[in-house]
Amino acid sequence: MEKKHIIRLVAMGVVVLALAALLGGFTGGGSLMYHLKNRGDLGPLTREDIAYLNVEAPAATSKDGTVNAQDWAAVYPYITMTMGDNAKNSYVTDYLEEDPYLVNIYEGYGFAKDYGSARGHEYTLADVHKTQRPHPKANCLTCKTPNFAKLVNDQGVGVYSMPFEEVEALMEENISCYTCHANEAGNGGALVVTHSYVNKALGDNVNAIDPATLSCGQCHIEYHFTREDSETMMPYHSVEEMTPEAILAYYDAIDFYDWEQEATGTKMLKAQHPEMETFLQGKHAALLNCADCHMPMEMADDGTVYHSHTLVSPLESETLLQNCATCHGDTDMVKVVRGIQERVTKRETEVGNKLSDFKDALADAVASGSRSETELERLRRLHREAQWYFDYCYVENSEGAHNSELSMRCLDTSEQKIDEAMELLAM
Numbered sequence: 001m002e003k004k005h006i007i008r009l010v011a012m013g014v015v016v017l018a019l020a021a022l023l024g025g026f027t028g029g030g031s032l033m034y035h036l037k038n039r040g041d042l043g044p045l046t047r048e049d050i051a052y053l054n055v056e057a058p059a060a061t062s063k064d065g066t067v068n069a070q071d072w073a074a075v076y077p078y079i080t081m082t083m084g085d086n087a088k089n090s091y092v093t094d095y096l097e098e099d100p101y102l103v104n105i106y107e108g109y110g111f112a113k114d115y116g117s118a119r120g121h122e123y124t125l126a127d128v129h130k131t132q133r134p135h136p137k138a139n140c141l142t143c144k145t146p147n148f149a150k151l152v153n154d155q156g157v158g159v160y161s162m163p164f165e166e167v168e169a170l171m172e173e174n175i176s177c178y179t180c181h182a183n184e185a186g187n188g189g190a191l192v193v194t195h196s197y198v199n200k201a202l203g204d205n206v207n208a209i210d211p212a213t214l215s216c217g218q219c220h221i222e223y224h225f226t227r228e229d230s231e232t233m234m235p236y237h238s239v240e241e242m243t244p245e246a247i248l249a250y251y252d253a254i255d256f257y258d259w260e261q262e263a264t265g266t267k268m269l270k271a272q273h274p275e276m277e278t279f280l281q282g283k284h285a286a287l288l289n290c291a292d293c294h295m296p297m298e299m300a301d302d303g304t305v306y307h308s309h310t311l312v313s314p315l316e317s318e319t320l321l322q323n324c325a326t327c328h329g330d331t332d333m334v335k336v337v338r339g340i341q342e343r344v345t346k347r348e349t350e351v352g353n354k355l356s357d358f359k360d361a362l363a364d365a366v367a368s369g370s371r372s373e374t375e376l377e378r379l380r381r382l383h384r385e386a387q388w389y390f391d392y393c394y395v396e397n398s399e400g401a402h403n404s405e406l407s408m409r410c411l412d413t414s415e416q417k418i419d420e421a422m423e424l425l426a427m
């Protein structure tokens, strides 16, 4: 494996408790009182309650040598079982039906034909197989299965541009143990980056990111496919560059666009799902990792303490809500987050519809031939940017929960660009 990156887990329980004491006051106080009442003297489960195992990896039964979930089941029954429970998250929202303006703004691109919400990790191969969006190359398998990561690690980046069907036939598992642990899960549950582009893009700067965030950040990120060899690649080299402004500048510098829209002639960008970037610019970045809010710690009847590998919304888990309480006290966090999401979603609808009207006005201007090429270029520039900022917020799956300031800033910036362009069009 190229530049294999093994990172040992650090127990954070002490840190969280210290922070709880520090932050006790900011939501009205009483937070420590709250959790002591709830959990007795022990407080919530922490990583210190886990008995980390050091065992040899079982023999791999997969053809490519990845130790799969079934292979690990005897060693880690609860983790394997809870990972399988991601199948329970099977609900899909049709975004195109919910927000009809999307069909217009994505015109000419695959997302205008088929765009449903994500569901659990157990569906990745089935979903990539049946999407109506075109996927000629194998690079679409990057974030779906450990077998693809293994193939790249074994054979190099040439794999990305192989025909989709040919490589799909070799894939055996949905996202699984190897994705986040390589074959090292027996090594105290070590987290390993198996997606080689992460190390390539970030170099030594990977060390600035908590392993339990980076683990998810192998996929829950903005990316593009390189022109040279269609390799999946992150558009930055450090955490500081993980902002919509810096990423836009990165794409501009390499003259990158996802598609040229026919009606407007704009060279468009399609944002993906910048969860890690959005989270890392937010208020929790230095305090928490993805696992803290999406993988509740549980205790089995036999006393085994482990991270549930069913990735849930913290708002739907009593255990995770108790973690919030260690800092937020008895504030109703479900209400706070739903309030943020409502505001963000309302703004998305407003700005999305304005963007759709602007796209129509620009298409008319192009069709009428009444504008100079210089004027059109200026308008297309504003169009590219307005859509980028809108999309960066729209496609981020937390709807503002990870970083409400950033989500709102993106929508405001998008609207400013639209207004500027509409003024030009009115002249």
Ligand code: HEC
Pocket: 089, 117, 118, 119, 120, 121, 123, 124, 125, 127, 128, 142, 143, 144, 145, 175, 179, 180, 215, 216, 217, 218, 219, 220, 290, 291, 294, 311, 312, 313, 397
């Ligand atoms: C190998 C790539 C990959 C990694 C690593 C990964 N995810 Fe995912 N995740 C996906 C994909 C792809 C989907 C969408 C699956 C589908 O709809 O078929 C998804 C879906 C999800 C969903 C469900 C979203 C919804 O709207 O229901 C959650 C929650 C989630 N991931 C959280 C996480 C967390 C937390 C981590 C880290 C512990 C993580 N993921 C690591 C690729 C990944």
Ligand code: HEC
Pocket: 213, 216, 217, 220, 275, 276, 277, 279, 284, 288, 289, 290, 291, 292, 293, 294, 312, 313, 314, 315, 316, 337, 397, 398, 401, 402
């Ligand atoms: C402070 C807690 C917190 C942290 C840390 C956090 N999230 Fe979230 N995340 C949330 C909340 C709250 C939601 C909204 C859940 C809802 O709408 O029910 C959410 C939603 C999501 C969703 C949409 C799926 C869903 O269940 O609605 C994904 C995917 C996701 N987060 C991934 C990540 C990833 C990846 C990281 C790390 C880079 C991360 N989260 C870090 C709190 C957190």
Ligand code: HEC
Pocket: 009, 047, 050, 052, 068, 069, 072, 076, 079, 080, 083, 175, 176, 177, 178, 179, 180, 181, 185, 186, 188, 189, 190, 191, 211, 212, 215, 216, 289, 291, 292, 305, 306, 307, 308, 309
């Ligand atoms: C999407 C990424 C992901 C996948 C897939 C995954 N893990 Fe984990 N695993 C994590 C994260 C994140 C942690 C928590 C690390 C932390 O913050 O302490 C973890 C923790 C662990 C631990 C340490 C003990 C604990 O409960 O914290 C073990 C052991 C482990 N995983 C085994 C497995 C096995 C076996 C599989 C396959 C059945 C698997 N994991 C699949 C991300 C993953």
Ligand code: HEC
Pocket: 016, 019, 020, 023, 282, 283, 284, 287, 288, 293, 314, 320, 321, 323, 324, 325, 326, 327, 328, 333, 336, 337, 340, 400, 401, 402, 403, 404, 405
């Ligand atoms: C380790 C302490 C800690 C934990 C645990 C914690 N938070 Fe926070 N949270 C903070 C701090 C600090 C802020 C920033 C407060 C401020 O600036 O006013 C914050 C801010 C927030 C905000 C506002 C951020 C924004 O972008 O608008 C939300 C929403 C939030 N937390 C939700 C949660 C949820 C939900 C959980 C549990 C799943 C949680 N927090 C757990 C410390 C924590």
